[in-house]
Structure formats: C-alpha cells, structure tokens
Amino acid sequence: MPLDLTSYVGASAGPPFPAPVAVNEAMIRHWCEAMGDGNLRYAGGTEAPPTMLLAWTMPGFGKTPAPRLGTQGELMAKLDAAGFTSVVATDTEEEYVRYLRPGDHVTATTIIENVSDEKKTGLGVGHFVTTATTFTAAEGEVVGRATFRILKFEPPPKTDPAPPRPRPPVNRDNQFFWDGTLENELRIQRCTSCQALRHPPGPMCPRCRSLSWDYIVASGRGTVYSHVRHHYPPMPQFGSPHNVVLVDLEEGVRFVSNLLDESAEIVIGMPVQLVFTKVADDYVLPQFQARRPGEAERQFGVAE
C-alpha cells in the first residue's frame, strides 16, 4: 500500500536551528584551503564564501544531523520503516542575499516543501523530499535561502557478480589437454615407449624417461579417492562452498577436480561421472557429478 505522506507537505521540519558557532575566520580559511579557493575576497577572513552557507548550521561531529530531528526526522523514520532506507541528494538551489561576515550568528529555519508520490527511478523506487531553508542573522535578517531535494529510496537487491574463475596456465606440455576439453574430451597422456598413462601432463615419462607420447580419451567414469568441502577462506571465484575431489579414473590415473552438487554427500569409493562445464567460449572445465546406478552414461571413445 502506498504511504500517505501528504500531511507532511508544508509542515515545519523542526524548531529553528542556530549555528553552533558564529561565522569565523578559522572555518573560512579551512574551507578555502580545502576547496583551493584563493579568492581575495575571502583571504583576509572578512567575508565568507557564500557557498559555505549550509556549513554554518551543520550540527558537527557525533551530533544528529538536522534532517533526523523534529518532524523531518519523523518523516525519514517513516520512510525507513517502509523500506526506503537509502538516501541520495539530487539537487540544491542556494540563493545568497548577502555574504556572511565573521560574527554573524546564523539560524536555519526549514519547512518540508514537498514529498513526492512513490516514483520509479534509476536507483530504485522511492520518494523525493524537498526542504526549503531560510537562513537568518541577527534581528531576523534573511541572509540566504536553500532548497534541498533528496531521494529516499529502496536499494535494489545486491547482485554482486561472482569474480570470474581463474584460468589454468596453458603451455606446450598441456595444450593438448585443454584443447581436448574444448571438444568434450578428457585426454590422458600416454607414453608411446612403455604405454604408461600419466596425469598431470608433463614432457617426460616418469617410468621410462621417454619424451615421446600421445594420449587416450578417458571414458569419464571414476570413483572418489578423497574429497574436501572448501568453506574458508571464501573463494567466490570457485563457488562458496565448493567440493574438491580426487577421482581415480577407471583408466588408472588420479585426477583433481570438483564434484558439482554442493549438497551431495560424498563417500570415498562412490562412483562419479565426468561432465564438461563451459566457463567461457574458449575455456571448458572437466568436472564430476555423482553417478547413480542405472543412469545413462556418456560414452567417450579411445583415440587411435
């Protein structure tokens, strides 16, 4: 149900707010230094930059900001409660009747000029709240006016994209392996001298030191040799949590991979089936899922 905020339109935002200190040379100097404003008019501290108008009536460190007090505070609390918890200043208009001088004691008197209906904006759904403040010095002399518009909105749910999965380093020794995954083949290196299979890929046979090799294509069937569910530290690039499994392929080599179902109960010795996961057009990962009895298995041929 839309909020009825019409009663706030035209209402006094709260009691007049007197500046905690009079206009003074120290704050003028501090402002000009930070803004890089070398205007000679402010240099002697005899006049204040007019754009400092709102600064004089800021409540200060650790104090409740004026919009959180009085009737305006009540309006803000009502919008917060309705889910419009974020706030952004959208526009201001300031009118300077005269430049302020050290010794001026400024008081801000604010009314709630307008509260919009619920609006759809680029930031989210919300209400625009416009306040109009009159700044007075001694004897009620009007020295400036400011109109301030904020959008009080409901932030859209955060859709933090997960960081991309890191890519494996591809080199001349393992190029055939990653070329294979692009064709949905899990290639196991084979020594052409002694026929021993090996993984991960390497240039030399650890059994007979031969440098000649080819590969066979795995069937995709295996069993879990060991496993761990990684929770901490969180690694969103791999999914949190994620399962790391050591799979004994039926061809006889051991393979590090992931078991895709994060909720699966993993048991040592359980049968698993190879699946290919496309991470990017040129990046396909061999991963595993539980193989259920009776489930059709994907067949992979052996390279000649």
Added chain:
Amino acid sequence: MTARVGDKLPPVEVPLTRTLIVATALASRDYQDVHHDPDAARERGGKDVFMNIMTTNGLVGRFVTDWAGPEATLKRVKIRLGVPNYPGDTMTLTGTVSAIEGGVATVDVRGANSMGDHVTGTVEVEVVPAREAEAETEPTRKC
C-alpha cells in the same frame, strides 16, 4: 570585468584525490561516514568514499568566481547531481555564459568525470555592481 553571452569560462580540472574528498567534507562539517570511510561507503552501495554535495557546490562557486574575479558576487547556485565523484578520477568543470541581465551573468556549468556528468547547473553572478550596470546599459539602448 566584461562578459558576453556565449563566453566560455576557462576549464578547471579538479584532481579527485581521497585527501580532497575527505578534507572538503570536514571543512563543510559533514561527518557522514560515506565521505571518509571506504568500508562504510561500500556497505551503502558506493564504490568508495565520494564527494559531498556541499563541496560540489563550493567548487562550482569557485570555478565561476575564479573567472569573474574578486569583485564579482555570487547570487545563486543551482545544481543537479549525476554520477558520484570517486577518488582517483578527475572532474573537469566547463561553463558558458547563457544570459546577462542587469549586470548579473548566468553561467551554465557542467562538471564531468570519467563516468559522465557529476554536476550540471546554473550560477548567477553579479559581474558588475548594479549601479554601474544601469549606467553601462543606458547608452547601448540608444544606439
């Protein structure tokens, strides 16, 4: 100074250092955490700390008086905010005189950073004291 409609103000580049964003927020007595605490700013959906609106207003005012000189008097600053000013970026302020009436010049101002317009607005600045402006405009009316 003399100003004419169509005059372009010398552009000003403002390097948006973290120090500038924090120092100007404090100089305007704005202690909201999003202007000095990067963690708090990110928690509230920002990319980093960002410039507060009073500073944008102050820089727009400075941009115009840097051009108009110390005799000029700011009468009105009206601004609309767009993308935030985050540290590491640069805001370039540009402006054009769009009207002159009774010694008051209206300057259309734009402050853009790498993401787009941070601020657009208009500034009214009295470039000639009112009495002189009257005297100056009289003869031209006769021509």
